[in-house]
Amino acid sequence: MIQINNLSFGYRKKNLLFQNLNLSLSRGHIYGLLGKNGAGKSTLLKNMIGLAYPTAGTCTIDGADASKRWPQVLQNLYFLPEEIYVPALTTTQYVSRTACFYPRFSEQEFYQYLAEFEVPREAVLDKLSFGQQKKMMIAFGLATNTDLLVMDEPTNGLDIPSKVQFRKIIASALTEERCVIISTHQVRDLESLIDTLVVVHNREIVVNQELDQISEKLLFTTVPSAQDHQLLYAEESLRGVNVILPNPEGVYSKVDMELFFNAIISGNPAILQLLNSNHLQNAI
Numbered sequence: 326m327i328q329i330n331n332l333s334f335g336y337r338k339k340n341l342l343f344q345n346l347n348l349s350l351s352r353g354h355i356y357g358l359l360g361k362n363g364a365g366k367s368t369l370l371k372n373m374i375g376l377a378y379p380t381a382g383t384c385t386i387d388g389a390d391a392s393k394r395w396p397q398v399l400q401n402l403y404f405l406p407e408e409i410y411v412p413a414l415t416t417t418q419y420v421s422r423t424a425c426f427y428p429r430f431s432e433q434e435f436y437q438y439l440a441e442f443e444v445p446r447e448a449v450l451d452k453l454s455f456g457q458q459k460k461m462m463i464a465f466g467l468a469t470n471t472d473l474l475v476m477d478e479p480t481n482g483l484d485i486p487s488k489v490q491f492r493k494i495i496a497s498a499l500t501e502e503r504c505v506i507i508s509t510h511q512v513r514d515l516e517s518l519i520d521t522l523v524v525v526h527n528r529e530i531v532v533n534q535e536l537d538q539i540s541e542k543l544l545f546t547t548v549p550s551a552q553d554h555q556l557l558y559a560e561e562s563l564r565g566v567n568v569i570l571p572n573p574e575g576v577y578s579k580v581d582m583e584l585f586f587n588a589i590i591s592g593n594p595a596i597l598q599l600l601n602s603n604h605l606q607n608a609i
C-alpha cells in the first residue's frame with residue numbers, strides 16, 4: 326500500500342535526516358514504527374502521507390504520489406498526529422462537520438468506540454482532558470474506515486486501562502484491506518498488537534520484519550546466568566538474565582519487543598545479520 330523508494334529527507338538540505346530509504350508496507354498488517362526520541366518517526370510518517378515532501382525519492386500510496394495529496398487518496402487515509410487540536414464543538418457537531426471528508430465513515434461505530442473508551446458522548450471537545458481528546462480522535466479515525474490508518478504516538482496521554490482498550494479496539498478493527506501504522510517510543514504499548522516491526526535508527530530503517538520472522542531467527546528467553554550462552558544481547562532482570570540467542574533450531578519464543586529494540590539500538594551487528602539472512606524479500 327505504501328511504497329517508499331530511495332527517500333532522502335532533511336528539514337535543511339545540508340542536514341539530511343534520511344538518505345536513500347526504501348520501505349514497503351502492505352494491507353492486512355499492523356506495523357509498529359519504533360525509534361528513539363528524535364529518530365525521525367514523525368518525519369517519516371509525514372513523508373508517507375504527504376505532509377512533508379521528500380528531498381529526493383518518492384513515497385506513494387497505492388501508486389499515487391503522496392505529496393500530491395489527491396482528494397481520492399486523502400479520503401482513504403486518516404492521520405492522527407502526536408499533537409492534536411480539537412475545536413470547541415460537541416462530538417456530534419464535530420462529526421457533522423468533518424465526517425463528510427470520509428465516505429466510509431460510520432457514525433454507529435464512532436459512538437460505539439467512544440462508549441468503549443468511556444468518553445462522554447455530548448461533551449464539548451476542548452473541555453475534555455487530553456487523554457479523552459486523544460481517545461475521541463482515535464475513535465473518529467477508526468470510524469472513518471479508511472484503508473490507511475496512521476497514528477503518531479497514539480498512546481501518549483492514555484492511562485493504563487485506556488492503553489489496554491486501545492490495543493483491543495485497534496486489533497479488532499484490522500481487516501485484510503486495512504494498513505495500520507503506529508509509531509511509538511514506548512515499545513510496551515504495542516505489545517500483543519502489532520504483527521510487524523519497523524525500526525528507525527541512525528537515519529536508516531534497520532528492521533522491517535514480521536514478529537514471526539524475528540522469532541524464527543532469534544530465541545528470547547531468561548537464563549539464570551549469562552555464561553555458557555552464545556549471547557546476542559542480555560539484560561539483567563529480577564528473574565534472571567533476559568537474553569536473545571541465535572535460533573538455529575527455529576524454536577518458538579515470544580518476541581520481547583523491548584529487549585529486541587534495546588538490542589537493535591545497542592548496535593550489535595550480529596543481530597541484524599542474523600535477521601536479514603535468507604530474508605531477501607525484506608532487504609532494506
Ligand SMILES: Nc1ncnc2c1ncn2[C@@H]1O[C@H](COP(=O)(O)OP(=O)(O)OP(=O)(O)O)[C@@H](O)[C@H]1O
Pocket residue numbers: 336342360361362363364365366367368369407509510
Ligand atoms: N519542523 C521541523 N523543523 C526542523 N527540524 C525538525 C522539525 N520537526 C522535527 N525536526 C527534527 O527532526 C528530528 C526528528 O524529529 P521527529 O519528530 O521526526 O522524531 P521522532 O522520532 O518522532 O521523535 P519523538 O519520539 O521524540 O516524537 C529531530 O532532531 C527534530 O528536532
